[in-house]
Amino acid sequence: MNIAAKALENFEKITAKKMPAIEPVSKGHRACQGCGEVLAMRLAAKAVGESLIAVSATGCMEIISSPYPQTAWECPWIHVAFENAAAVASGVEAGRKALIRKGRIKDDGAKVVAFAGDGGTADIGLQALSGALERGHDFTYICLDNEAYMNTGIQRSSSTPYGAMTTTSPPGKKSKGQVTWKKNMPMIAAAHNVPYVATASPAWHLDLMNKVKKAVTVPGPAYVHIFAPCPTGWRCAPEAALQTARQVVECRMFPLYEVIDGRFVLTKDIKKPILVEEYFKAQRRFRHLGPEDIAYIQKRVDADWERLLALVKATNPDAAEEAKEG
């Protein structure tokens, strides 16, 4: 199946020179200083542009953007609850589909995009997301992953990285902080055989925007997992947000890749990785970890990277052949 590849054949990239001026998420919201999540959401919304219909899960991004009677949303926007952004989006899509088919509204090319945090995606919203991906609705789901429940005060989620300190995974005499490995949401989304899955980081803003644009361009469900630094929750300086967003990719902890019709593509190869220790430095949430813990994390990060490379190789047999021949 080449659904996504076909839809992306004449894909027009967003470039620095062709940056859309539109700001569906406008200024004046109430996010913390240095918030990487609102930056990521703003870039994603810009990438979709004037055709955006946004659905937000409860969470930081919903709270900071919509204290009645104010709204930061210049596009049609709906928030219903925490765990159901994908479900609401699927309803919006189904309703519009029926109305367009019955000639009651015109096909204006609107794109339905759901935004949720990591808790709303990997934990409480996983079932609704899985259902919406499986049913094949034409929508995009964007997970803005700041690796904990920040809106409620930095509690751990299944997307919190191993070892990280949160208010419910505190390091102590009998604990090193988060004791579980980060749930691999993009892989879970990819396992639904949806046309398009991608990971992105606001440190590579054009890459992020183009992935979101691709996601809304392909027909059917698409999933974009965006790393979203939270200086408040990660105990780092506001100005360090983008640095962490860059370093997490450079140390291979958060690889940037796409899954196009099931084919894995590395979009940012990291040939000379920095150590995870380097990435941890600016963040107090990792400060309690000792050399053994860091060595353990480094080992698993390296293994995960190798596994991803193997997936790229396995799903691109032609490319491997070409490389051999070339």
Place this chain on the structure above:
Amino acid sequence: MGQRVGLEVSLACSEAVKLANVDVIAAYPITPQTHIVEHLSELVADGHLDAEFVPVESEHTAMSACVGSSAAGARTFTSSAAQGLALMHEILFIASSLRLPIVMAVANRSLSGPISIWNDHSDIMAERDINWIQYFAENGQEVLDLTIAAFKIAEDKRVTLPVAVNLDGFVLTHVIEPIDMPDQKEVDAYLPPFAPQQKLDIANPISMGLVGVPEIYTEAKKACQVALEESYGVIKEHWDGFAKQFGRQYNPIETYKADDAEILLVTMGSLGETCMSAVDQMRADGLKVGQVRIRLWRPFPADDFLAAVKGAKSLVVMDRALQPGSASGPVATELKSLLFDRGKQMYVSNFVAGLGGRDVTRADFAGMVKKTMEAQSAGQQMACEMWGVKE
């Protein structure tokens, strides 16, 4: 003109949804609602109904998808029962708060535990305060008619609230009844296409579901509650309009042999018909018994109810759900509060009966009346009684 057909009541509900030319159905199967959604999916699959059937992975998603669909401007239907309705709980409040005219058929079933698939009203009574219009059908014809009317009421610009049409599980959903099936032209004349005042539209962006800060939360709730209270007049208007179009009149409160009755049995839902038969029998035995049937539960038609009971000395109120820790069942609590507020003295007995599909027979109604008369003449107050408990 329509025609009279023999039809399972669940299918009559689905046919009403088809006649309403609904745009989206998002539903998850649960006994005893299944036949409603099965038939709808068949109607869509066969091209008889041009709608999106969204086969969701849970009732929570069913109601969430309904919210999204309705917010997009589509006429939207779902159906559920018991555990499914409970799983929707969180979103039911939001659907009314967002003022979305979703219609839901609730095939009333008891809540676990213990698990029971059979009929009572514990599912909807747990959702009493969701700010939805809620009414109860007594038979198949009412299910069809009241489902069609539900869209008309819900979508009226003066209302814009969701409506729950309650029909007793199995007792109604799974029986075949003679149904007068209206034809499409008649329904179209009564029910125009949904014309939402607001919707998610890129040509006219709005924000829906904003944060209710303390300065406005109370006012938001007040506005929603006022809309429900004021829907009463619109419900009456559209039920009267239904009578003009289809010749069948529905009222918020119905009475049976109540005019000269000293004792009135109060019922809600399908047991009303058994009760009517019990009233006939007791009348034949010389008792001045009548019946009041509550069709509209939310908003509660207080004046209609008081007018219906004004000549009687006592009420025998039947509840089909428990209100544990309280002195009465939910219906009796409602009525006692109303009587007290209006300074009306009446002897009120309260029986919780028919839980989890337990049959309630004419003899049971006669027994409740007898017990009430004895206690009243002895000057004794009666506590709420769970009827027919095996000791």
